[in-house]
Amino acid sequence: MVRCGGAVLRKYGSFVDSLRLYVRGGTGGMGYPRLGGEGGRGGDVWLIAQERATLRSIRDRYPHKRFVAGTGANSSVRALKGEKGKDCEVHVPLGVSLLSDDGKQIGELNAAGERFLAARGGLGGSLATNFVPCKGQRRIVCLDLKLIADVGLVGFPNAGKSSLLSTMSHAKPQVASYPFTTVQPELGKLMYADYKQILVADLPGLIEGAHANKGMGHKFLKHVERTKQLLLVVDVSGFQLSISTPFRTAFEAVLLLTKELELYKEELLRKPALLAINKMDLPGARENLSELLKQLQHPHDFSHLLEEEMIPAKPLEFKNIIPISTYTGEGIEELKACIRSSIDEEAEKENEEYRKKQLQLLQSSAGQGDRR
Template sequence: MVRCGAAALRKYGSFIDGLRLYVRGGTGGMGYPRLGGEGGRGGDVWFVARERTTLKSIRDRYPHKRFVAGTGANSSVRALKGDKGQDCEVAVPLGVSVLCDGGRQIGELNAAGERFLAARGGLGGSLATNFVPCKGQKRILCLDLKLIADVGLVGFPNAGKSSLLSKMSHAKPQVASYPFTTVQPELGKLMYKDYKQVLVADLPGLIEGAHANRGMGHKFLKHVERTKQLLLVVDISGFQLSIKAPFRTAFETVVLLTKELELYKEELLSKPALLAVNKMDLPGARESLRELVQQLQQPHDFLHLLEEEMIPARTLEFKDVIPISTYTGEGIEELKACIRRSIDEEAERENEEYRKKQLRLLQPSAGDRR
C-alpha cells in the first residue's frame, strides 16, 4: 500500500514525484426563505492534466498546498437561484495517480485535458435544507507521479545508463564512474531524420531487493509502469555493488533485473524489451558477449547454476541484443534504430488490434441478420 506520509514525499534533487494536498469544495449560498429561493452551489475543485506541468511547480507556486473553491451566491429578491461558486482548477502533470489519505488510488490522469473531481462543492440553502447552505467536501489527497515515456532504461548502478542517454539524446544527466550517480529520473528525447521523437526515461539504478523497497526501489520501479517498452542496460564485465556484495556476471545481471521486475509487478515482463550490452571497449568483451548471447538463447541450460531465489518464473525475451560502448560510441546509432523499429512495430500492432476490434463491432450479430 502506498502511504502519503514523509516517505512518499521524498524527493531526488529537484525532482518530486509525490505531493500531499488539502482540497475543499466551496460552501453553498444562503437560501431565501420568504420566496423559497435557493442558494448557489459551492464551486468544485478539479485536477486537470496539463503538459509542461510538474509537481515541483505546484509546490513552488502554492507553498501551503491548499486549494479551496468559491462560495455559492446567496439567493435574493433579484436572483432567487444563486449562482454557483467559482471552480478551482489545479494543473497537474500527465501520469499522476490520485490517492486518498489512506493510500488507495481513486483516479489517474494520463492525457492532456483529462479532469478529476477532487472535492465537490456544497449544496445551496433551499427548502430541503431549511435554507441553510451545506459545506463543501474537504479531503487530503496525494498526487503520485509515474513518468510517461516510450522507453525506460533499467539497470543496476554504474551500468552506463546516464552516459547512454546523453549519447543518444540532448539530455545532460550527471555522469561519473561510481554507482548511484543518478538519483532522480532523467528524460531525454531521441530525434530522428523524419522528425519522429521518442521519449526515453533514465531511471536510477536498482539494487538487489528493490522489489522489497531496498534502496528506495518502489520509488524507482513505479516509473517503469508507464513506459511502453524496456531497455535493459548491463555491463559486459559484470557488476558488484560493494566489496561485501556478490559479484554478478552479465547473464546473472539480466536474470536479477528480470526477477526484480517480476517481484514488483509481473505484468512488466510483458512489455517489449531490448538489451543494450555496454562497455564493449573493454578487453575480452567480444568473448564475453558470445557467452552471454549463448546463455540468453538457452537460459534454462544455465539457470540451474544460480541460487533458487534469483531465478524468475519467466525470462524476458529481447527483441534485439545490441552491443554498445558509451565510451567509443560503438553501436549507439544501431541501438537508436532498433528502438525506433520496436516502437513502430508496436504501434502497428496496436493499430491492427484496434482495426480488428472496430470490424467486430461493425459486424451484425446473428439475430440482426435474421
C-alpha cells in the same frame, strides 16, 4: 518525507513525484426563506491533466498546498437562484495517480485535458435544508506521478544508462564512474531524420531487493509501469555494487534484473524488451560477449550460477541484443534503429487490433440491423 495513509512518499533532489494536497469544495450560498429563494451551490475543485505541468511547480507556486473553491452566491430579491461559486482548477502532470489519504487509488489522469472532481461544492440553502447552506466536500488527495515514456532504461548502478541517454539524445544527466550517480529520473528524446521523436526515461540504478523497496526500490520501479518498452542495460564485464556484495557477471545481471521486475509486478515482463550490452571498448569484452550470448541462448543450463530464489520463473525474451560502447559510439546508431523499429512494430500491432475491433463492431451492428 511525507506520509500519505500507509504509504511513505519521498522526493529526491529537485524532482518531485509525489505531493499531498488539501482540497475543499466551496460552501453553498444562503437561501431566502421569505421568498423561497435558493442559494447557489459552492464551486468544485478539479484536477486537470496538462502538458508541461509538474508537481514541483505546484509545490513551489502553492507552498501551503491548499485548494478551496468559491462560495455560492446568496439568494436575494434580485436573484432568487444564487449563482454557483467559482470552481478551483489545479493543473497536474500527465501520468499522475490520485490516492486518498488512506492510500487507496481514486483515479488517474493520463491524457491532456482529462479531469478529476477532487472536491464537490456544497448545496445552497433551500427549503430542503431550511435555507441553510451546506459545506463543501473536503479531503486530502495524494498525487503520485509515474513517468510516461516510450522506453525505460533499466539496469544496475554504473551500467552506463546515463551515458547512453546523453549519447543517444540531447539529455544531460549527471555522468560519473561510480554507482548511484543518477538519483532522479532523467528524460531524453531520440530524434530521427523523419522528425519522429521517442521519449526515453533513465531510471536510477536498481539494487538486489528493489522489489522489496530496498534502496530507491518502489520509488523508481513504479516509473517502469508507464513505459511502453524496456531497454535493459548491462556491463559486459559484470559489476560489483560494493565490497560487501558479490561480483555479478553480465548474465547474472540480466537474470537479477528480470527477477526484480517479476517480483515487483509480473506483467512488466510482458512489455517488449531490448538488451544493450555496454562497455564493449573494455579489454576482454569480445570474449565476455560471446559467453553471455551463449548463456542467454540456453539460460536454464546456467541457472546454477545463482541462488534458486534469484532465478526468474521465465526468462525475459529480447527482441534485439545490441553490443554498444558509449565511449567509442559502437552500436549506438544500430540501437537507435532497433528502438525505432520496435516502437513502430508495436504501434502497428495496436492499430491492427483497433481496426479489428472497429470491424467487429460494424459487423455486429449490421447483424442487429438485419434481424430487425
